[in-house]
Amino acid sequence: DQQVKQNSPSLSVQEGRISILNCDYTNSMFDYFLWYKKYPAEGPTFLISISSIKDKNEDGRFTVFLNKSAKHLSLHIVPSQPGDSAVYFCAASGIKAAGNKLTFGGGTRVLVKP
């Protein structure tokens, strides 16, 4: 059973426009959520996170929104840049659980067209 799902395997967006990536989760024990970006042949790079006590966190061009009642989070990138072209993974963990292991979604491949 997939506890974290990214239903859009790919997304294409024009440079300068907004990219919106979505993620749904099923486990109500998750209380910490992260987005990672991955280029080919590299490890995932941390982008932004949000705790379940918040509904929004912003860092430069990246904003993560959390809707706990819907068990849904989204990542907004604005404005999108060609260097943002990568695979984006949503991840979740339970801080109260031992270890804080991450459960990942399947990823969304983003292509930003110049």
Next chain:
Amino acid sequence: GAGVSQSPSNKVTEKGKDVELRCDPISGHTALYWYRQSLGQGLEFLIYFQGNSAPDKSGLPSDRFSAERTGGSVSTLTIQRTQQEDSAVYLCASRQKRESEQYFGPGTRLTVT
């Protein structure tokens, strides 16, 4: 400072052989994780270390997989009698404190022929 490093970056092995994958976490990071990404899949948790002990091994797919960590630093993931389905990118991550992100290494791409 130095990030998480992993070696080798690529490993091709014959079915049935044993392999060892190494991870050097960021200095001072007490928590260490192994994940793997099979072709077309997301990242899958394998094992977690806190210091030298492994409180959560729930993601290891079979008893052919084992891992250890020594000196609270370097970790080795060993796969015995490799099978073709073991082919994947094996990623290591480390974390400094409980409410913080995990930092990933570049991964080891394992191909079992």
